[in-house]
Amino acid sequence: MKLISRDLGIDLGTSNVLIYAAGKGIVLREPSVVAVDKNTGKVLQVGAAARNMLGRTPGNVVAIHPLKDGVISDYEMTAKMLAAFLRKIVRYAVVKPRVIICVPSGITEVEERAVIQAAMEAGARRVYLIEEPLAAALGAQLDVSAPDGKLVVDIGGGTTDIGVLTMNGIARSSSIKVAGDAFDEAIIRFVRKRQGVVIGENTAEEIKTTIGCVYPRPEDLYMQVKGRDVKTGLAREFLIYSTDVMEALKRPARQITDAVLEVLEQTSPELVADISNNGITLTGGGSQIWGMDKLLQERTEMECSRADDADSCVAFGCGKSLNWMHRMQEGTINLARKKLLQD
Numbered sequence: 001m002k003l004i005s006r007d008l009g010i011d012l013g014t015s016n017v018l019i020y021a022a023g024k025g026i027v028l029r030e031p032s033v034v035a036v037d038k039n040t041g042k043v044l045q046v047g048a049a050a051r052n053m054l055g056r057t058p059g060n061v062v063a064i065h066p067l068k069d070g071v072i073s074d075y076e077m078t079a080k081m082l083a084a085f086l087r088k089i090v091r092y093a094v095v096k097p098r099v100i101i102c103v104p105s106g107i108t109e110v111e112e113r114a115v116i117q118a119a120m121e122a123g124a125r126r127v128y129l130i131e132e133p134l135a136a137a138l139g140a141q142l143d144v145s146a147p148d149g150k151l152v153v154d155i156g157g158g159t160t161d162i163g164v165l166t167m168n169g170i171a172r173s174s175s176i177k178v179a180g181d182a183f184d185e186a187i188i189r190f191v192r193k194r195q196g197v198v199i200g201e202n203t204a205e206e207i208k209t210t211i212g213c214v215y216p217r218p219e220d221l222y223m224q225v226k227g228r229d230v231k232t233g234l235a236r237e238f239l240i241y242s243t244d245v246m247e248a249l250k251r252p253a254r255q256i257t258d259a260v261l262e263v264l265e266q267t268s269p270e271l272v273a274d275i276s277n278n279g280i281t282l283t284g285g286g287s288q289i290w291g292m293d294k295l296l297q298e299r300t301e302m303e304c305s306r307a308d309d310a311d312s313c314v315a316f317g318c319g320k321s322l323n324w325m326h327r328m329q330e331g332t333i334n335l336a337r338k339k340l341l342q343d
């Protein structure tokens with residue numbers, strides 16, 4: 001039986017949407033995909049059902065990723081997708097839910113408004129926003145209320161959000177559009193150039209998660225992959241090794257570590273000293289790429305570890321922040337940020 005849950009924390013991610021219901025925990029985890037009938041424009045399915053539909057349906061069904069680079073790229077579809085997800089978990093609710101949604105720290109006010117409006121359209125009564133690094137830190141069980149500094153690096157699908165947190169606030173932050181999706185794209189480019197074969201996004205992701213790495217693995221793994229030969233247009237099989245993938249991912253991995261170093265450079269020496277004591281915490285699905293912790297540790301010369309349930313930290317953090325909802329200000333963060341969580 002579905003209970004009525006009025007307050008929800010939503011991780012509206014580029015790759016996945018997670019919803020946390022007050023008192024219950026994570027109640028929904030679905031890919032951010034909408035299946036649409038190209039001819040009529042009608043939404044056929046959302047989430048995992050939409051993804052499963054693809055490939056097994058006629059060509060008039062297309063998959064839409066309504067979020068890109070951490071922000072809404074298709075407003076209408078985002079609202080419809082969110083509405084369908086909310087219907088799944090608050091089917092019989094009389095009272096519309098209040099929601100806290102996380103957004104990348106670099107988001108513009110226009111982009112914030114799009115999130116708020118999409119959530120209202122999807123059936124939310126009130127919408128509050130929280131920045132991804134703060135949500136990630138809360139979800140990773142870091143004590144962000146302490147006066148010392150913590151550094152969180154959340155690598156998602158579309159964005160990497162880096163934040164220095166202290167006393168319930170964000171002292172420094174940065175958000176770059178290089179994360180898990182950029183890894184997949186880099187693999188596709190590499191294979192095309194090296195092998196003359198085109199592979200799909202799903203294949204690239206599979207390569208990344210099974211044998212991929214951004215730091216040398218103890219043993220070089222390999223995988224058999226199938227793609228389309230650029231010249232002949234025919235299917236072709238080939239082997240790809242971990243070392244190849246590491247080479248392919250060198251650039252995006254470096255962009256991420258550079259962004260972290262840049263944030264550290266801009267952070268006060270006291271906070272940097274704290275961070276070097278506390279270590280760096282990695283969260284987000286993209287942080288699960290093999291060796292990310294090792295690479296970052298090597299480059300920053302600071303201890304670096306991945307949080308447990310890295311891909312759920314932001315959702316847990318949104319859930320935790322529901323307790324402070326009464327102290328948060330509705331609407332865009334730019335106004336609310338200064339008041340947020342401050343006694």
Ligand SMILES: Nc1ncnc2c1ncn2[C@@H]1O[C@H](COP(=O)(O)OP(=O)(O)OP(=O)(O)O)[C@@H](O)[C@H]1O
Nearest residue numbers: 013014015016156157158159180284285286288289
């Ligand atoms: N085991 C793994 N190894 C490497 N990458 C992984 C692994 N598991 C998931 N990923 C990647 O994690 C990314 C999705 O992470 P996550 O769900 O945190 O993103 P998101 O929150 O939807 O995106 P964003 O925060 O950028 O909006 C995808 O690029 C996916 O390929």
Ligand SMILES: [Mg+2]
Nearest residue numbers: 013156284314
């Ligand atoms: Mg995310």
